[in-house]
Amino acid sequence: MKRLIFFPLxxxxxxxxxxIKSPDDYYNKIENGELTATVSINCGTAxxxxxxxxxxxxxxxxxxxxxxxxxxxxxxxxxxxxxxKIQFEYSGNGDSIYIEGIDYLYEFDCGELSGWxxxxxxxxxxxxxxxxxxxxxxxxxxxxxxxxxxxxxxxxEGE
Amino acid sequence: xxxxxxxxxxxLFFYFLFVLFISIFSFxxxxxxxxxxxxxxxxxxxxxFKAVFKSIIFYIILIFAVTATNPIFSHNGATVLFFINxxxxxxxxxxxxxxxGLMIAVAVIWFRCFNxxxxxxxxxxxxxxxxxxxxxxxxxxxxxxxxxxxxxxxxNTAQRLSGKKNSRIxxxxxxxxxxxxxxxxxxxxxxxxxxxxxxxLKKRTFYSRFxxxxxxxxxxxxxxxxxxxxLVGNTSFEFYPYFVIPKSDTLNxxxxxxxxxxxxxxxLFEVKEGAKWKFLISKI
Numbered sequence: 201m202k203r204l205i206f207f208p209l210x211x212x213x214x215x216x217x218x219x220i221k222s223p224d225d226y227y228n229k230i231e232n233g234e235l236t237a238t239v240s241i242n243c244g245t246a247x248x249x250x251x252x253x254x255x256x257x258x259x260x261x262x263x264x265x266x267x268x269x270x271x272x273x274x275x276x277x278x279x280x281x282x283x284x285k286i287q288f289e290y291s292g293n294g295d296s297i298y299i300e301g302i303d304y305l306y307e308f309d310c311g312e313l314s315g316w317x318x319x320x321x322x323x324x325x326x327x328x329x330x331x332x333x334x335x336x337x338x339x340x341x342x343x344x345x346x347x348x349x350x351x352x353x354x355x356x357e358g359e
Numbered sequence: 360x361x362x363x364x365x366x367x368x369x370x371l372f373f374y375f376l377f378v379l380f381i382s383i384f385s386f387x388x389x390x391x392x393x394x395x396x397x398x399x400x401x402x403x404x405x406x407x408f409k410a411v412f413k414s415i416i417f418y419i420i421l422i423f424a425v426t427a428t429n430p431i432f433s434h435n436g437a438t439v440l441f442f443i444n445x446x447x448x449x450x451x452x453x454x455x456x457x458x459x460g461l462m463i464a465v466a467v468i469w470f471r472c473f474n475x476x477x478x479x480x481x482x483x484x485x486x487x488x489x490x491x492x493x494x495x496x497x498x499x500x501x502x503x504x505x506x507x508x509x510x511x512x513x514x515n516t517a518q519r520l521s522g523k524k525n526s527r528i529x530x531x532x533x534x535x536x537x538x539x540x541x542x543x544x545x546x547x548x549x550x551x552x553x554x555x556x557x558x559x560l561k562k563r564t565f566y567s568r569f570x571x572x573x574x575x576x577x578x579x580x581x582x583x584x585x586x587x588x589x590l591v592g593n594t595s596f597e598f599y600p601y602f603v604i605p606k607s608d609t610l611n612x613x614x615x616x617x618x619x620x621x622x623x624x625x626x627l628f629e630v631k632e633g634a635k636w637k638f639l640i641s642k643i
Binding site: 217218222278304306 | 434
């Protein structure tokens with residue numbers, strides 16, 4: 201008897217933090233805001249990668265998105281993907297959100313040094329994408345790298 | 360009846376190696392379904408039906424659990440069912456989970472069959488010459504858990520009937536500690552006695568009744584041929600982002616059919632031997 205109550209309670213607890221939406225609902229609800237940014241998504245390095253199935257480098261070019269004051273790069277990407285019905289997958293929450301894949305192209309798909317990075321106005325901030333706050337008119341580029349950022353013009357300065 | 364285990368250990372080992380290899384690495388639903396039915400029918404032949412029925416329910420629960428959990432962690436796939444917090448739950452991830460669950464179930468059933476067919480005598484024969492220590496440890500571990508369960512049952516019954524009014528948890532704890540002590544003692548005794556008999560030495564000879572006959576050779580050859588035929592076709596299945604179902608050309612059909620035969624061989628063998636036994640009995 202205890203178990204019969206316990207199990208649904210746990211399920212309710214798990215799902216209480218989630219908002220479940222149908223695809224139409226999800227894609228039709230576009231965020232409003234007074235500020236604008238442009239988002240581009242490019243995977244040119246994955247196209248050039250050996251025996252790659254990708255043919256188009258441009259996934260999204262110069263898409264204008266609206267955002268509110270205090271929104272981050274992640275919010276801009278989310279809105280841009282929503283607007284254009286592009287798939288993306290993230291893991292983590294809060295400050296530690298990490299983009300695993302965009303448009304079915306995932307990290308580690310092109311070698312073990314590959315993944316998604318972003319630059320704002322041509323500079324790679326090397327911060328979490330949900331930490332970096334956007335300003336009005338920023339240009340966000342999401343770039344796929346096969347070599348820890350060296351092939352897209354970012355020098356990796358770790359160990 | 361378990362006449363399948365009368366085959367030579369080498370033949371049996373390679374048979375299970377082939378079947379498990381294809382079941383685990385092919386990741387093709389059709390192969391897995393063949394493997395599932397082949398292994399479960401063979402398992403039903405060599406153990407009792409009631410246990411098999413119970414285990415089938417367990418496997419179905421396992422498959423459902425994996426199917427339900429995979430879409431929560433994998434959001435790849437083009438067919439969206441619904442969204443949870445900006446992450447999509449997709450049909451592809453659901454089906455990938457189902458295939459993964461089936462793969463786990465098939466591997467577990469084949470290993471159960473392997474355990475029933477490949478007893479400790481065979482393990483000692485198979486590994487004894489080249490890896491005596493490994494063979495010893497392997498056969499002792501295989502023996503350890505059934506022994507532990509049996510003595511736990513005995514001690515627990517004794518505790519229950521001793522008249523003490525302990526709660527169930529306390530009784531289980533008591534029995535558990537008693538079982539652990541007993542098994543440690545047993546391990547010492549066993550290791551002493553086995554060392555005295557020369558186990559674990561490289562030069563020790565084993566008496567075994569296994570003889571590699573023509574029958575074993577034929578069976579081994581048949582399973583090698585069927586195994587290599589099942590690898591001929593290009594049967595790799597792609598799940599993400601769209602399903603890519605391999606074309607059903609002649610080579611693929613050939614490999615499907617040969618794996619179907621390969622996974623049903625033990626069952627057919629058991630059926631054949633059972634029929635033969637019944638026929639011979641009816642003549643008496």
